[in-house]
Amino acid sequence: MLIGGKLVQGESSFSVINPSSGSAFAKAPACSKAQLEDSVRAAKEAQPKWAALAKQEFSAIMKSAAQKLSQKVDAIAELLVKEQGKPLAAAKEEALIVCGLFMLQSKAESEYERVLADTPKERVIERRVPLGVVAVIAPWNYPLILAFGRVAECLGTRNTVVLKPSPYTPLSALLVAEIISDVFPPGVLNVVCGGDDVGEWLVEHEDVAKVCFTGSVKSGKAVQAASSSTLKRTTLELGGNDAAVVLEDADPQKAAEGVFAKAMRNSGQVCIAVKRAYVHASQYEAFVNHLTMMAKGAHVGDGFEKGVHFGPINNKMQLERVKELVEDAKAQGAKVHAGGEPLKRDGFFYPPTILTGISEGVRIVDEEQFGPVLPVMPFTDIKDAVQRVNDTTFGLGNSVWSTNPEKAAEVAAQLRSGTVWINSHGDLTPDIPFGGWGQSGVGRVQGSSTVESNTNAQVIRIPKVQSKL
Numbered sequence: 001m002l003i004g005g006k007l008v009q010g011e012s013s014f015s016v017i018n019p020s021s022g023s024a025f026a027k028a029p030a031c032s033k034a035q036l037e038d039s040v041r042a043a044k045e046a047q048p049k050w051a052a053l054a055k056q057e058f059s060a061i062m063k064s065a066a067q068k069l070s071q072k073v074d075a076i077a078e079l080l081v082k083e084q085g086k087p088l089a090a091a092k093e094e095a096l097i098v099c100g101l102f103m104l105q106s107k108a109e110s111e112y113e114r115v116l117a118d119t120p121k122e123r124v125i126e127r128r129v130p131l132g133v134v135a136v137i138a139p140w141n142y143p144l145i146l147a148f149g150r151v152a153e154c155l156g157t158r159n160t161v162v163l164k165p166s167p168y169t170p171l172s173a174l175l176v177a178e179i180i181s182d183v184f185p186p187g188v189l190n191v192v193c194g195g196d197d198v199g200e201w202l203v204e205h206e207d208v209a210k211v212c213f214t215g216s217v218k219s220g221k222a223v224q225a226a227s228s229s230t231l232k233r234t235t236l237e238l239g240g241n242d243a244a245v246v247l248e249d250a251d252p253q254k255a256a257e258g259v260f261a262k263a264m265r266n267s268g269q270v271c272i273a274v275k276r277a278y279v280h281a282s283q284y285e286a287f288v289n290h291l292t293m294m295a296k297g298a299h300v301g302d303g304f305e306k307g308v309h310f311g312p313i314n315n316k317m318q319l320e321r322v323k324e325l326v327e328d329a330k331a332q333g334a335k336v337h338a339g340g341e342p343l344k345r346d347g348f349f350y351p352p353t354i355l356t357g358i359s360e361g362v363r364i365v366d367e368e369q370f371g372p373v374l375p376v377m378p379f380t381d382i383k384d385a386v387q388r389v390n391d392t393t394f395g396l397g398n399s400v401w402s403t404n405p406e407k408a409a410e411v412a413a414q415l416r417s418g419t420v421w422i423n424s425h426g427d428l429t430p431d432i433p434f435g436g437w438g439q440s441g442v443g444r445v446q447g448s449s450t451v452e453s454n455t456n457a458q459v460i461r462i463p464k465v466q467s468k469l
């Protein structure tokens with residue numbers, strides 16, 4: 001782990017499993033309570049100097065982190081395949097994105113100040129001041145982007161950080177920490193490992209000013225509740241049940257290709273994957289046929305296999321959940337067009353699965369499957385489709401598919417979610433804010449939201465006339 005600028009062993013360890021074999025292949029350090037205290041203390045001590053660092057020096061440090069990482073992309077990607085399961089090409093892309101995130105933040109302003117009022121009597125300015133120590137808690141589906149995206153934003157706003165990756169995928173984050181350990185002043189970036197309990201200690205800690213949490217709705221609620229003990233700031237990026245709405249004028253083949261890619265990417269383990277599809281009845285049969293063809297033609301295997309499209313599900317618990325939801329759907333009369341049961345081999349493999357013949361009220365339609373399974377439902381009246389899409393406690397993303405983007409944008413505006421894509425789904429760029437409505441999250445990350453989310457506002461009112469007092 002990286003604590004106070006030093007690479008340290010855990011006081012105990014836990015096994016990390018390769019989801020392609022189902023067997024443990026490495027041990028990760030587990031952070032003790034004393035080590036957690038050390039990491040928060042180191043972050044707290046380092047923060048004032050980090051905040052005061054001149055822009056040029058700060059920028060050089062962030063660039064150096066990006067450059068060091070870019071020289072080790074292959075090693076990072078290989079470790080990511082072993083612990084997460086994704087295809088090597090996708091793992092490389094993820095490692096490269098992390099380099100880009102540090103590079104982007106190297107351009108962050110060192111001071112944020114704006115004039116709110118300027119009258120003959122006074123000038124009123126608003127400054128943004130770093131919060132202090134931020135805990136970043138990450139999940140296992142995109143272990144690097146979701147961890148270091150938040151880390152880079154928090155460092156860019158001159159907070160110091162304690163990162164805790166998921167216990168399913170701790171190793172790639174540890175490797176990144178090791179590569180850049182000597183780039184930052186000691187204590188600016190700390191990386192500790194362990195189970196949910198280590199996350200809980202961070203959330204409860206008095207000296208942690210904010211928690212940037214990405215994970216399930218259930219854990220997000222626990223984080224929000226525990227944060228209230230010290231009224232910590234939180235950004236919660238939680239689950240979703242995103243819908244794709246395919247309009248009457250869509251090209252069924254192109255729409256099916258797009259929806260398939262965005263539903264099955266990362267074996268469906270994406271917060272903003274398409275998790276249910278509503279297709280106009282006139283396009284429904286052709287759409288389902290194209291989806292089925294693609295699902296049957298997909299190459300599922302170990303992320304290191306040549307030409308592999310989809311890797312395994314990351315962990316046994318998640319595989320069991322996907323199995324359970326599909327079995328429930330079958331029992332409720334679902335027709336399975338492709339897939340429908342795990343592959344008969346070692347590891348946690350589940351093939352792309354297309355289901356029809358079910359609707360709202362069946363768990364796989366109402367809940368987040370977080371796996372490579374897509375239920376497809378027809379509609380005839382767009383008002384009815386909009387209402388069905390919106391009838392959920394989630395509100396992360398949705399998409400509309402049409403040959404007429406302007407018409408699609410009118411439908412998009414009726415959908416209740418933080419983002420709506422047209423003829424795509426789940427594309428994110430770090431300059432555009434992202435976040436969920438309802439139980440999909442609290443607050444937003446990226447772009448113009450970065451400063452607002454990770455700083456306190458301070459108003460200073462400066463009189464122009466000398467006061468007599």
Ligand code: NAD
Binds near residue numbers: 218
């Ligand atoms: P999870 O909630 O089980 O765990 C996420 C992280 O939180 C882990 O590091 C875990 O150890 C820690 N944790 C768990 N309980 C905690 C607690 N009470 N206090 C502090 N830390 C705690 O989630 P997961 O299974 O790793 O990830 C999958 C979920 O994440 C899915 O629901 C998915 O939709 C969601 N997700 C959301 C986004 C987004 O940006 N909205 C992105 C990716 C994943």
